[in-house]
Amino acid sequence: MSDTTALEIPEGFRAAGVKAGIKPSGLPDLAVIVADSTCSAAGTFTTNRIAAAPVQWDRAIVPSEAIRAIVINAGNANAATGAQGFENAKRTAEVAAERLGCLPEHVLIASTGVIGHQLPMDRVEAGVIRAIDAASADASGFHDASKAIMTTDTRPKIVSMRRKTETGKTVRLLGLAKGAAMIGPRMATMLGFLITDARVQMGALSGILHEVVDETFNCISVEGHTSTNDSVLMLSGSRGELPLMGADLKMFAGMVRETCETLARMIPDDGEGATHLITIEVNGCRDREQATQIARAVADSPLVKTAIHGADPNWGRIVSAAGYAGVMFDESELSLELDGVPLYRDGVPLDYDSEAVSDRMKANREVRITLSLKQGDASARFWTCDLTAEYIRLNADYTT
């Protein structure tokens, strides 16, 4: 996985990020990703019953073999905005399509920001045209795009990689994402975008994306509040080439998994006010769903998150969160390790050096919680962050 200073830009894509004037701060707030020719596209979206207008627009379109662009704005979620909100999303696609010479349904849209306000369409329309005209195949265009989609993120989230197929063709995959709160995805996550110059048919692309998202973006949380705007979109270019198959398709799926996992971890790591990235592993379950259920209950417990913020190995909070996750198990089947130190085995508390464990938590940004049952071979991983006074400060006063 290359770092952001040496981006691998997939062939045939351009990007830009501009200041459209949607954010009151005046920071960049509108990004485009443009493909030179039509792409196959897949997407996964929020399961929130209040789905944002851009989510409603995209859902009706993907999977598709004819996508030319993604338009993303920050500063306004265009969610809970009724019929006018949907008209505004559609109008955004129309303006981009006109500039690109394609149909509106060849343009995907994503929005993030405050809920319940109508988009300032004059600024959005002007911004879309400026961004399309500025779109560049250089790394700078993609860095600008990754900054323009930020809300309370403290840093942009962009990764890329390059691999060779069996026939020697170079395949590049680039992904960008944003956090940093209202993160508790149940079928998708906040905004994530992946583009590749590997030629993958929309059915295969969609299958890979759904499987990977379920084990990466769907396994993170900041505070567990599922957003109205969660969307992960993936575009595959190189139209005209033969689609990847067999071992090459498998390699590509591995690239998608690595990219999504890296981006997904970046979101709680940059969660609002976070001082620790917490990885929760649950092993020995009957199925993956049960393991995920336990991991999510631990991840979403404010008592667990504040204990870790305080570098307090208060493991009773962890096992009690597992206990209310809705999975049937007996106390005597449960064991717990914190950063590799066994604290609780088969339902019995163990002696351990709590000061040493606390010191290690203070010294390291990452904390690993491992819970084990004895019911089977299934396991799951989940990533979250600690809960701090800074999270409260940021959220006690965000719209007004």
Next chain:
Amino acid sequence: MSDTTALEIPEGFRAAGVKAGIKPSGLPDLAVIVADSTCSAAGTFTTNRIAAAPVQWDRAIVPSEAIRAIVINAGNANAATGAQGFENAKRTAEVAAERLGCLPEHVLIASTGVIGHQLPMDRVEAGVIRAIDAASADASGFHDASKAIMTTDTRPKIVSMRRKTETGKTVRLLGLAKGAAMIGPRMATMLGFLITDARVQMGALSGILHEVVDETFNCISVEGHTSTNDSVLMLSGSRGELPLMGADLKMFAGMVRETCETLARMIPDDGEGATHLITIEVNGCRDREQATQIARAVADSPLVKTAIHGADPNWGRIVSAAGYAGVMFDESELSLELDGVPLYRDGVPLDYDSEAVSDRMKANREVRITLSLKQGDASARFWTCDLTAEYIRLNADYTT
């Protein structure tokens, strides 16, 4: 509902609270409620798979017609303590039974405090004997008991009332409870105790308690973390009298409901760090369960709780929490009022004076959220508190 300065003590009950030395602070930490003759008893308990030893003990006993006492300790939850923890709970009941001249299974137990530590049994045993010997039928005994069961509560929670049956008998009901975190009861709540000198058979007592708890203690949360120790126990004395029936039993059920609702609201009102008590009403649902599901999702969202702490009418957080509650509905069916001001109607944002709404939230401790669907007549109420930096401070450092 009388205030705590003029307690109505049910006839035939005594209580005490003493300093047993379980809490490091040296504050009172052991309470007893003693009945002069055997009582019918009902209980509801946590659904956490890691149930505390005292919960395991009580569950095997209630409902019962032969209860003589409840022993409650704070400072140690006796949860996740394995076989030794259960032995310690049993030993506590044995010591009390010996002093009272009854069987151990005539004694109920409750514990609250830190998870995963064994009880200091020498101190517990001495404390039980001292408390039983000190138990008094005066109000002071019950006030002392209500203080000895506190953990991070800032104030004791005790209420009482008196009514007359149709035949002119006076019926008294007294209840006590404690909070103040790890509050997200799913079948019971933290500790609640009710005693009455109305004679009610254990079957009727149990029926009333379960029905009432489901709409009171089960409809509160502080941070949604379901405890290992949640227990509500109710004792009915006046052995030898005819049990209440018909209109009298109905009147008694009303007393239980009023008492439980008052105690239940006191818990989030005194939630750790709370500056607002939030009441969430959900109307127009197909059934009560769906209404409760939506109310709980809103109550447990850190984004909603921090917005209210900041007196920010950021209603998008409220409707989006309703959207991920797992209840099927269409955006166009949903409306929202905040403190009686309509903000969102039938899926469309309304114009409103956000400064006036914010000023009212700043001025009042209580905030009322009203969500309405158009699917039926069922409704639910839920009580929670806001999330503040003080909650973080209290919980980033509680055991160590």
